[in-house]
Amino acid sequence: MSTADTLQNTCNAVGCGKPAKLQCPMCVKLELRNPSFFCSQDCFKLSWAQHKPVHQVNDPKATYNPFPTYKFTGSIRPVYPLSPRREVPADIPRPDYASSARGSSRMEESYGNAQIQCMTPDEIEKMRHVCRLGREVLDVAARAVRVGVTTDEIDRAVHEATIERKAYPSPLNYYLFPKSVCISVNEVVCHGIPDQRKLEDGDIVNIDISLYKDGFHTDLNKTYFVGKVDDGAKKLVKTTRECLQRAIDMVKPGVRYRDLGAAIESHARANGFSVVRTYCGHGVGKMFHSAPNIPHYAKNKAIGIMKPGHVFTIEPMINEGSYHDQTWKDDWTVVTVDGKRSAQFEHSILVTEDGHEVLTRRLSDSPKSQLKGL
Secondary structure, eight states, rough: OESSSOEEEOOSSTTTTTOOOOOOHHHHHHSSSOOOOOOHHHHHHHHHHGGEEEEEEEESTTOOOSSSSSSSSSSOOBBBBOOOOOOOOTTSSOOTTTTTTSSOOOHHHHHTTOOOOOOOOHHHHHHHHHHHHHHHHHHHHHHOOOOOOBHHHHHHHHHHHHHTTTOOOOOGGGGGOSSEEEEEETTEEEEEOSSSOBBOOEEEEEEEEEEEEEEEEEEEEEEEEEESSHHHHHHHHHHHHHHHHHHHTTTTTTTTTHHHHHHHHHHHHTTTTTOOOOEEEEEHHHSSSEEEEHHHHOOOOOOOOTTOEEEEEEEEEESSSSSEEETTTSSEEEEEETOOEEEEEEEEEEESSSSEEEOOOOOTTTTOSTTTTT
């Protein structure tokens, strides 16, 4: 393997992410535009089966599927190469995992999910501010959605809008996630990695925005229509947004977190859909993810009762078919097991003395909703 002049690259082995200076010799020989780097011979050998399809492409500008032997459940495929990691200016404060070799948060691992934090008035004001910024960035992303745009181009727009606001894109390096936003298309349930795939007419695309500023994270997402979508997509997306709203309407002091799931699942099932069980809403604030855990399905065993000062997300993932999911070999992209579509909406919510406040609500200049009445 060849040795690069600097250590600014990261290992291409799935789940590694360590600094790397060893280049694949075949990539060098073929003069590929984006050669792969590895931190060691071991990582190179372990990754060879996934990496070697790159060499079958003679055009250095061509794209490829990094997992050619994987049995995909639907029509969506990863389109590599991924663009280089986007830089965050040094003067922007970072969360504790931003420079971690494992991408792990010491704060999250120390606190765990045992205690729900009540925010002080000063902390709530900081949350309001970062949540408004998050909404602004989501609106920037929404304006970029159109047929022919790659998800990587949307990632660039999100990244630039985030650093313009002197904020850090929370997904970047979180447990080694390589991009600044999660973008999930059609059968992708969540955690889609932005790549070179172009959005197509009839797609539905979820954009999940998270920012970190002044010591606090925000988290919100929305599913958009690309071009002209079919009636099935409209019903799925509309029902998903209604599921979120039914849960939000319940939020006030004294409500059990476990009760939200029943409201969500009953509405989803009434419309012929299922609720993903693997992923939950969560506390958000000083930590990207914290207590409480908020399942979106009925008869769950979530712990906790809402109190003023609690801030958390509700983010139901609703599927056309089975609620079961599986994960691609990139260790991030979650898809439906039957290849049918999935939609999601998310808000960050504050429990107030007499009800709730949606911290990530639409702004007066947010793009017009694609759903009538929502």
